[in-house]
Amino acid sequence: MSADPSAQAVRKLVRWFRDEGPDLPWRRTRDRWAVLVSEVMLQATPVARVLPYYETWMARWPRPGHLAAEPVGEAIAAWQGLGYPRRARNLHAAAGVVAAHGWPPPDRYRDLPGVGAYTADALRCFADELPVLPEDVNVARVIARRFPDGWPGAPRGRAWDAGQAMMDLGREFCRARAPRCDDGCPLRSGCPAADAGVVHEVTPRGRRQARYEGSMRQRRGFLLRALAEDGRARVDADPEAAESLLAEGLADRRGRLLVPAGSGR
Secondary structure (H helix, E strand, O other), rough: OOEEEHHHHHHHHHHHHHHHOOOHHHHHHHHHHHHHHHHHHHOOOHHOOOOOOHHHHHHHHOOOOHOOOOOOHHHHHHHHHOOOOHHHHHHHHHHHHHHHHHHHHHHHHOOOOOOOOHHHHHHHHHHHOOOOOOHHHHHHHHHHHHHOOOOOOOOOOOOHHHHHHHHHHHHOOOOOOOOOOOOOOOOOOOOOHHHHHHOOOOOOOOOOOOOOOOOHHHHHHHHHHHHHHHEEEEEHHHHHHHHHHHHHHOOOEEOEEEEEOOOOO
C-alpha cells in the first residue's frame, strides 16, 4: 500500500463507501442513459427529491429512443416540480442525438446537448468506469478541505467507488454550511482544514441562489404547471414569463395560448 497519506485517505474512503454508501437506483447500473438521466436530475437538486422523478422517468423512457419518439413537451411536463426545466429539454435533445447516431466516444460526450465538463466526466466515471473524478461543488469542497495538494487518484479499478464516495462525503459530512467534521466523518483523521481550524476559510465560494419567491423562475413555474396539468396556459396570464418560455423552447404558442413544446406547430 502506498505510504502517501492522501492515497491512504482515498483507500479508507473507498472502504467506508463499500460499507456505508446508500443504495441508490442509478448505482445499480452502468447504463449510460440511466447515468445521464440521474446526473442531469441531480444538478442543484437533492437526492431525496430526485428519487421519485428518476424512477418514474426511467420506467417510462428506459432508452433514449423511447424519449426521442415523444414531443419535448412530454419531457418538460414529466419534469414539472423538479426545477430548471431546460434540463428536460436538453435531455430530450440528447436522447434524439443518441437515438439517431449512437453514443459518441467518451472523449466526445460534450458534443451531446446540455452535457458540460462535469456531466461528461460523470459519464466517463459512473458509466464507463474510467479513472476520472467528476468534480461538482460537493467534490470541489472535499478536495479543497481534505486534499489541498490535489486529488491523488483512486486505487486501480476503484474510480467508480471513489467518485461515488466523494459525492457522499461532500453531501453527508463535508457540507458547506454545517460540516460534520467531528460527527463521524470517515476522513476526519489527518484532515488539514479541520486540524488547522480553517474549514470555512478554505471552502470554495459558490454563487448564492437568487430568491425564488416572486422570481421569474416561480412565474415560469406557474405557467409550466398549467401546461402539465391542463395542456395549455394563457399568454396574457404573464406575458413576460410566457415569452421567456417560448424563447427557450419550453413551450409553443397557439394564438393567445401557450401549449406544450412540440405540439404547437
